[in-house]
Amino acid sequence: MASTANDKEKSSLCFFSSYSFSSFYREIKPSSLLPRIRFVVFVLLCYVLWLRLLFFSFPLGSSSSSSTSYSAAAAGHSHHQLSRSPETCDPDIAPFYIHTIHPRFNAALVRHCLSRLACCDVCPYVGHLGLGRPLLRLPDAADAADAVRGTAWYATHPSTAEMLFHARVQRHPCRTMDPEAAVLFYVPFYAGLHVAANFRQANHTRRDALALDLAAHLSSLPTFRRRAGRDHFLAVGRASRDFMRSPAGPDMGANRLLLLPEVANMTVLTVERHPWEGHNQFGIPYPSYFHPRTAADVAEWQAELRRLGRTHLFAFVGGVGSDPEKADIRTSILSQCRMSDRCLPVECKPGRHKCNDPELIMDVMRRADFCLQPPGESFTRRSTFDSVLAGCIPVFFSEHTAHTQYRWYLPSRPAEWSVMLDPSQRDQIEDELARIPRAEVGRMREAVIGLIPRMTYAHPDANRSQLGFRDAVDVALVELTRRVRSIHYKH
Numbered sequence: 001m002a003s004t005a006n007d008k009e010k011s012s013l014c015f016f017s018s019y020s021f022s023s024f025y026r027e028i029k030p031s032s033l034l035p036r037i038r039f040v041v042f043v044l045l046c047y048v049l050w051l052r053l054l055f056f057s058f059p060l061g062s063s064s065s066s067s068t069s070y071s072a073a074a075a076g077h078s079h080h081q082l083s084r085s086p087e088t089c090d091p092d093i094a095p096f097y098i099h100t101i102h103p104r105f106n107a108a109l110v111r112h113c114l115s116r117l118a119c120c121d122v123c124p125y126v127g128h129l130g131l132g133r134p135l136l137r138l139p140d141a142a143d144a145a146d147a148v149r150g151t152a153w154y155a156t157h158p159s160t161a162e163m164l165f166h167a168r169v170q171r172h173p174c175r176t177m178d179p180e181a182a183v184l185f186y187v188p189f190y191a192g193l194h195v196a197a198n199f200r201q202a203n204h205t206r207r208d209a210l211a212l213d214l215a216a217h218l219s220s221l222p223t224f225r226r227r228a229g230r231d232h233f234l235a236v237g238r239a240s241r242d243f244m245r246s247p248a249g250p251d252m253g254a255n256r257l258l259l260l261p262e263v264a265n266m267t268v269l270t271v272e273r274h275p276w277e278g279h280n281q282f283g284i285p286y287p288s289y290f291h292p293r294t295a296a297d298v299a300e301w302q303a304e305l306r307r308l309g310r311t312h313l314f315a316f317v318g319g320v321g322s323d324p325e326k327a328d329i330r331t332s333i334l335s336q337c338r339m340s341d342r343c344l345p346v347e348c349k350p351g352r353h354k355c356n357d358p359e360l361i362m363d364v365m366r367r368a369d370f371c372l373q374p375p376g377e378s379f380t381r382r383s384t385f386d387s388v389l390a391g392c393i394p395v396f397f398s399e400h401t402a403h404t405q406y407r408w409y410l411p412s413r414p415a416e417w418s419v420m421l422d423p424s425q426r427d428q429i430e431d432e433l434a435r436i437p438r439a440e441v442g443r444m445r446e447a448v449i450g451l452i453p454r455m456t457y458a459h460p461d462a463n464r465s466q467l468g469f470r471d472a473v474d475v476a477l478v479e480l481t482r483r484v485r486s487i488h489y490k491h
């Protein structure tokens with residue numbers, strides 16, 4: 001098993017190299033030919049290695065054919081493959097075009113991350129297209145056959161939504177290779193990875209340079225100018241405030257990407273929108289650990305959650321943050337949880353990596369009816385999505401943790417699937433939760449379990465016609481389609 005994981009790691013490294021090749025290709029200048037030639041040779045070697053891996057690791061079956069077309073799409077030869085694809089485009093999703101941008105905006109950021117693991121907390125997790133390390137089994141969730149089959153579970157980092165989004169749309173059946181046929185345009189900039197590597201850059205000119213560079217590139221494109229960018233979108237894996245540095249506020253390491261005039265007319269998908277200023281920002285889920293390839297994978301997990309007996313009323317996975325105002329809620333929650341024998345606490349502390357252990361987190365959340373989701377360093381938490389994945393009803397302390405963030409994804413009535421505690425109820429959490437009738441708890445849990453498919457980033461290998469459900473990326477594409485169509489009519 002270990003050697004397979006290793007091989008996958010290698011092939012994903014090669015994936016990034018071959019992916020960037022098509023864009024390098026256009027920009028070759030004589031002065032820098034030598035390094036480029038070395039790069040091309042490296043890519044070819046990778047490709048050969050990758051083909052060997054295909055033949056030896058996946059001898060038969062649909063997984064090999066889907067991997068083949070994926071790599072072809074990645075290498076920029078996908079025209080032919082896609083037009084032969086038996087998969088059909090969802091009628092609610094408009095044909096979209098993926099802009100080819102220089103690898104300094106995506107693949108090079110990943111390579112940089114992989115080559116200097118110390119740079120950012122996300123770096124050890126960017127392998128496998130952002131999925132992270134495969135988890136072979138969850139405690140008592142999988143039998144031997146599950147462990148042998150391609151796993152759907154990965155130690156995915158919360159900041160990799162931008163990579164997962166990109167990987168998933170590459171072989172999407174609604175992708176078109178013809179910009180003239182496209183209604184939507186995706187700009188695959190890994191802005192989160194870039195900002196993470198530049199938080200400590202004190203010089204604002206340098207910190208903003210890549211964003212300005214992208215804006216200049218976009219405004220040079222006729223496809224962008226045609227509708228002043230209104231049919232274009234970005235997907236970013238970090239909170240939008242990391243890209244909205246204001247001249248007045250404190251310097252939190254952010255850049256100005258989302259404040260640039262070119263970006264102001266675009267649509268921005270982000271794991272945390274700015275609650276007041278993010279008019280063109282729409283929340284997409286943080287990735288959790290489950291990346292199913294088929295609807296059957298999802299149904300199996302949902303059935304597992306329904307079978308479980310839950311031993312505790314509530315659980316809290318989190319730490320006491322550094323913001324004194326927010327730490328107050330969390331300190332109180334943690335001590336209430338520790339004092340109650342109906343609560344399961346997992347305390348996260350800097351340096352202790354309990355909270356990076358997906359198996360522990362899922363195990364705790366699957367044993368509780370309710371999972372407490374106080375705001376952390378910012379309004380939103382990945383933990384909300386972990387708790388949905390575990391069928392644990394989230395308990396919120398602010399409407400900005402989910403309700404104002406992920407409108408595309410959530411039922412319009414928050415009480416159907418979650419609990420909101422107002423400040424007067426925060427000192428008796430256990431009593432408040434115990435008061436909810438069991439039948440109501442059952443209904444809410446069923447609603448939470450029903451949210452799992454749309455909150456999930458399907459495995460990028462997934463074959464559309466086998467997938468059989470709309471995942472987080474499909475839901476975003478449906479809503480982007482609705483939005484761009486309404487904008488077109490207005491102008």
Ligand SMILES: *[C@@H]1O[C@H](CO)[C@@H](O)[C@H](O)[C@H]1NC(C)=O
Nearest residue numbers: 062065066069086463465466
């Ligand atoms: C996807 O799966 C379906 C059903 O198993 C199969 O018929 C089809 O050929 C597969 N497509 C690709 C591109 O692998």
Ligand SMILES: *[C@@H]1O[C@H](CO)[C@@H](O)[C@H](O)[C@H]1NC(C)=O
Nearest residue numbers: 202203204205206207208209
């Ligand atoms: C910031 O970086 C830019 C570009 O590298 C440079 O021109 C400028 O002098 C730097 N500013 C400071 C204050 O160091």
Ligand SMILES: *[C@@H]1O[C@H](CO)[C@@H](O)[C@H](O)[C@H]1NC(C)=O
Nearest residue numbers: 227228229261262263264265
């Ligand atoms: C954004 O759209 C407005 C009209 O809605 C237009 O006047 C403006 O030039 C656009 N901005 C850019 C940078 O294209």
